[in-house]
Amino acid sequence: MRMLEVKNVSKFFGGLTAVNNVSLKVQKGEIFGLIGPNGAGKTTFFNMLTGIYSPNNGEIVLEDTMIQKLKPFQIARLGVSRTFQNIRLLGNETVAENVKIGMFRKTKSGLISAIMNSKSQQKEEKFVEEKVKQTLMEVGLEKYMDLNAGNLSYGNQRKVEIARALVSDPKLILLDEPCAGMNDTEVEEINFLVKRIRDNGTTVIIIEHNVPMLVVLCDNMAVLNHGEKIADGSPEKVTSDSAVVNAYIGSEEEEVI
Numbered sequence: 361m362r363m364l365e366v367k368n369v370s371k372f373f374g375g376l377t378a379v380n381n382v383s384l385k386v387q388k389g390e391i392f393g394l395i396g397p398n399g400a401g402k403t404t405f406f407n408m409l410t411g412i413y414s415p416n417n418g419e420i421v422l423e424d425t426m427i428q429k430l431k432p433f434q435i436a437r438l439g440v441s442r443t444f445q446n447i448r449l450l451g452n453e454t455v456a457e458n459v460k461i462g463m464f465r466k467t468k469s470g471l472i473s474a475i476m477n478s479k480s481q482q483k484e485e486k487f488v489e490e491k492v493k494q495t496l497m498e499v500g501l502e503k504y505m506d507l508n509a510g511n512l513s514y515g516n517q518r519k520v521e522i523a524r525a526l527v528s529d530p531k532l533i534l535l536d537e538p539c540a541g542m543n544d545t546e547v548e549e550i551n552f553l554v555k556r557i558r559d560n561g562t563t564v565i566i567i568e569h570n571v572p573m574l575v576v577l578c579d580n581m582a583v584l585n586h587g588e589k590i591a592d593g594s595p596e597k598v599t600s601d602s603a604v605v606n607a608y609i610g611s612e613e614e615e616v617i
């Protein structure tokens with residue numbers, strides 16, 4: 361069953377082609393890896409999936425809905441959430457407050473009921489608090505929920521970001537280099553967490569430079585190079601593809617493939 365289908369999508373920045381005529385399919389319940397050397401167009405691709413950029417050409421279909429012209433908040437409401445390559449937390453707010461931000465698409469009470477502190481508002485607040493706590497338990501950070509996010513270790517800050525993306529129960533989560541800068545133990549923890557996210561019913565697309573990790577983790581992968589998709593399929597197929605091997609030779613990721 362299709363979760364996402366991208367058809368002939370391109371993105372140009374002036375004269376630069378960041379993503380060139382890329383098509384791919386992600387099935388429901390998959391962990392799908394996106395790899396490629398620096399500047400290959402991976403983050404631009406995520407930015408199109410989430411409405412930050414609108415593609416110049418092509419279609420993006422989420423289940424049965426065309427989303428390539430939708431705004432980020434509309435795509436978020438359809439159940440797509442993401443983390444960013446660079447940590448984007450409010451360092452002076454608590455871990456719980458940071459995660460709560462991810463609930464915005466689920467909350468219904470408007471300004472009037474908030475001012476009146478109505479019953480529905482109170483009920484919603486309680487629901488949100490419970491959900492935040494439960495999500496922090498999932499990522500193993502409940503004991504830090506009242507600390508300021510800025511006081512957490514780098515690895516734990518990344519987990520807070522994942523919790524913020526998870527708290528809204530997305531259908532599809534996009535993780536942009538969740539293991540960047542992490543030590544081996546932390547990478548293991550993220551691996552485990554990504555599998556649990558999938559087992560709980562969320563489809564995952566993950567960008568990572570750590571190719572050996574993705575080979576073990578993913579059901580399918582695609583490789584971008586200079587904005588073009590040069591291979592896709594099972595990790596075994598992709599990593600033995602001569603175009604992929606060539607793309608990595610001479611690049612700084614050479615040692616990881």
Ligand SMILES: Nc1ncnc2c1ncn2[C@@H]1O[C@H](COP(=O)(O)OP(=O)(O)OP(=O)(O)O)[C@@H](O)[C@H]1O
Pocket residue numbers: 373376377378396397398399400401402403404405445
């Ligand atoms: N807003 C923008 N304006 C102009 N050029 C951009 C913009 N965003 C990305 N690019 C360019 O598009 C190309 C693809 O960049 P992108 O960040 O998508 O690659 P990437 O595969 O995510 O790289 P990395 O692994 O280094 O994060 C690069 O040449 C980059 O400089």
